Amino acid sequence: AQSVSQHNHHVILSEAASLELGCNYSYGGTVNLFWYVQYPGQHLQLLLKYFSGDPLVKGIKGFEAEFIKSKFSFNLRKPSVQWSDTAEYFCAVRSNSGYALNFGKGTSLLVTP
Amino acid sequence: NAGVTQTPKFQVLKTGQSMTLQCAQDMNHEYMSWYRQDPGMGLRLIHYSVGAGITDQGEVPNGYNVSRSTTEDFPLRLLSAAPSQTSVYFCASSLQGLSDTQYFGPGTRLTVL
Numbered sequence: 196a197q198s199v200s201q202h203n204h205h206v207i208l209s210e211a212a213s214l215e216l217g218c219n220y221s222y223g224g225t226v227n228l229f230w231y232v233q234y235p236g237q238h239l240q241l242l243l244k245y246f247s248g249d250p251l252v253k254g255i256k257g258f259e260a261e262f263i264k265s266k267f268s269f270n271l272r273k274p275s276v277q278w279s280d281t282a283e284y285f286c287a288v289r290s291n292s293g294y295a296l297n298f299g300k301g302t303s304l305l306v307t308p
Numbered sequence: 309n310a311g312v313t314q315t316p317k318f319q320v321l322k323t324g325q326s327m328t329l330q331c332a333q334d335m336n337h338e339y340m341s342w343y344r345q346d347p348g349m350g351l352r353l354i355h356y357s358v359g360a361g362i363t364d365q366g367e368v369p370n371g372y373n374v375s376r377s378t379t380e381d382f383p384l385r386l387l388s389a390a391p392s393q394t395s396v397y398f399c400a401s402s403l404q405g406l407s408d409t410q411y412f413g414p415g416t417r418l419t420v421l
Contacts, residue, residue, distance in 0.1 A: 204348070229409070238398065239351075239412040285350060295341075295366060296410065300350040 199288050201299035208276050208306050216271040216302050218286030227289035228269040229296065230260055234282045242284070245269065256280070281306045309334050312413035314399050320419045321389040329384040329416050331399030339402045340382040341410070344368065344395040351398065357382055358405075389420045 202217040220226065230242040243254025250262040260271045269286060286299040315330045333340065341356035343366075353366030357376040371393060373385040382401075386393060396417050400410040 201350075227408075231410075231412075238414045239400075239410075241409050244409060287351075295353050295356065298343075298351040300348055 199286055199297045199299040201284075201286050201302050203302045204300065206302060206304045208304070210278055210306055210308055211275045212306075214271070214273040214276045214280070214304070216284055216286075216304070218269045218271065218299060220267050220269070220288040220297070223267075225289075228260075228262060229287040230254065230258070230269075230271050231285045231287060231298075232282050233285070233301075239285065242271070276304075276306045278306050278308055280304060311335065312399055312401055312411050314397075314413035314416050316416060317414065318417050320421065321386075322421050323390060325389050326385065326387055327389065329386075329397055329399075329418070331382045331384065331413060332380050333382075333399075333401040333411070334380065335401060335403070335411065336379060337401035337403050337411070338379065339405055339408070340376065341366070341400050342372070342374065342382070342384045343398045343400065344393075345398060345415075346395050354384065354397075386418075389418075391420045394418060394420045 198221045200219045228245040231239045232242045233239045242258050243252050245252045245262045253259045258273050262269050284302045287296040312333045338359045342354040343351040345351050352368045354372050355374040357363045360376050360379050363374050363376055376382050396415050398415050399413040402408040402410050
């Protein structure tokens, strides 16, 4: 069955610490990959996406993600987090049918001052 | 553009009651979808539509109906509410498909007693 796994359900970091959130998916073929963020009390918004080309993609607010095809991974990174990065982060992958996105269960990030 | 709008923001129902969650978008997007978000479960696709008059089931369609009579509107109907349908419901739209960037509405928080 197709699945998207986010390994870290809850992450707590101090400001200025580096962040890496893992995302793995279970199926091959052409994939479209996304990271969405949900800030407290707000709706989901796109952080970044990968469709093709350079596997290192840069998104908003200093986030980046690297697509490693051989590892079926699309990990999200940020060199130095800020308190305002406190949010829930969702990885999403296009399904083989192409008619839906499969979302991971999310990672809740708390950044402490 | 207002983007994707949802009403109501909050709703409390009793078991067995029916209601319709409204979703509208003004971006002329062909693709629209409904997700539910539950703690630790991420987002799960309920129903989606690839254009006016065309709908299909997602991952968790039971207990929900949809219709798409216009490009702008995609209401979600709960026929007989159950406590298991307590959740936050998000409507999303996209221009080039469900695997394209999704634009999410602000969500409806539904509680079924």
